[in-house]
Amino acid sequence: MRLLILSDLHCDNNHQRLGRSIIPEVAAYIREVAPDHVIVAGDMAGGAKRCIQYIEELEQLSGVRLSYIPGNHSIWTDKLNDSWKEYEQLRNHHSSLIGNPLLLGEKWAVIGDMGWYDYSYREESWTREECVSRKESYWRDSAFAKFGMDDEAVTDRMLESFRTQLAAHRDRNVIFVNHFIPYRDYVPISPHNKVWNMIRPFMGSSRIGDLLDESPHVRHVIFGHVHWRFGSKRRGDQWVHCHPLGYVYEWKTEDLAQEIRDASHVIEIDV
Numbered sequence: 376m377r378l379l380i381l382s383d384l385h386c387d388n389n390h391q392r393l394g395r396s397i398i399p400e401v402a403a404y405i406r407e408v409a410p411d412h413v414i415v416a417g418d419m420a421g422g423a424k425r426c427i428q429y430i431e432e433l434e435q436l437s438g439v440r441l442s443y444i445p446g447n448h449s450i451w452t453d454k455l456n457d458s459w460k461e462y463e464q465l466r467n468h469h470s471s472l473i474g475n476p477l478l479l480g481e482k483w484a485v486i487g488d489m490g491w492y493d494y495s496y497r498e499e500s501w502t503r504e505e506c507v508s509r510k511e512s513y514w515r516d517s518a519f520a521k522f523g524m525d526d527e528a529v530t531d532r533m534l535e536s537f538r539t540q541l542a543a544h545r546d547r548n549v550i551f552v553n554h555f556i557p558y559r560d561y562v563p564i565s566p567h568n569k570v571w572n573m574i575r576p577f578m579g580s581s582r583i584g585d586l587l588d589e590s591p592h593v594r595h596v597i598f599g600h601v602h603w604r605f606g607s608k609r610r611g612d613q614w615v616h617c618h619p620l621g622y623v624y625e626w627k628t629e630d631l632a633q634e635i636r637d638a639s640h641v642i643e644i645d646v
């Protein structure tokens with residue numbers, strides 16, 4: 376069975392910058408690869424309604440079912456404390472993996488949830504308060520991700536969801552999907568990129584990685600969020616996949632079809 380991995384398509388933003396929708400070309404690529412299923416690790420677009428619109432359009436044009444978990448952009452809202460409502464909308468959609476694992480044959484399960492960040496990647500000398508004030512200056516979630524609770528508490532909820540789902544599928548090989556970076560080695564301090572160093576605390580949580588390291592039945596880990604194509608790497612007995620499309624201005628070429636090809640990966644499993 377072949378699963379095509381994508382993330383961070385940012386369809387709304389890329390549509391605006393390119394002057395056309397990226398969906399027809401993504402759908403054409405999916406038809407060409409002809410996977411059994413598509414997995415998108417968040418940041419399809421801003422807000423749940425738009426994400427759902429793009430997901431349905433992509434499914435329709437490609438003819439392949441898609442599984443989705445929200446990214447931080449997916450739950451953006453301009454209303455106070457309403458990000459959980461955006462999250463719920465996405466959770467209730469047929470594409471959602473949240474509490475709705477994709478069981479593949481007798482041996483495999485794709486499970487996932489949004490994930491979040493808890494400042495565990497901050498520099499050692501930084502206090503929590505410094506992270507909070509840097510979030511306000513450098514990170515747009517401070518204006519649009521409104522959960523009505525601290526980031527650590529959102530991360531706690533996500534960890535609980537991951538624990539429950541991992542325990543429920545202990546007898547299967549697991550493909551784990553979340554939007555955020557679970558491992559510290561993917562969040563190095565940069566010697567020259569000051570902005571990156573400021574936003575590292577909002578990249579993910581090492582507690583997600585700790586949980587995955589304690590879960591030997593996890594065979595594949597998929598994430599996005601960082602718009603750097605780390606690719607697929609071996610980590611002990613796991614494969615770790617990071618294949619974001621990102622924004623037009625971050626691409627190496629001006630060729631959308633080429634970028635989609637470069638920002639995707641196929642997992643083959645024996646079901």
Ligand SMILES: [Fe+2]
Binds near residue numbers: 383385418446600
């Ligand atoms: Fe993104």
Ligand SMILES: [Fe+2]
Binds near residue numbers: 418446554599
């Ligand atoms: Fe993101």
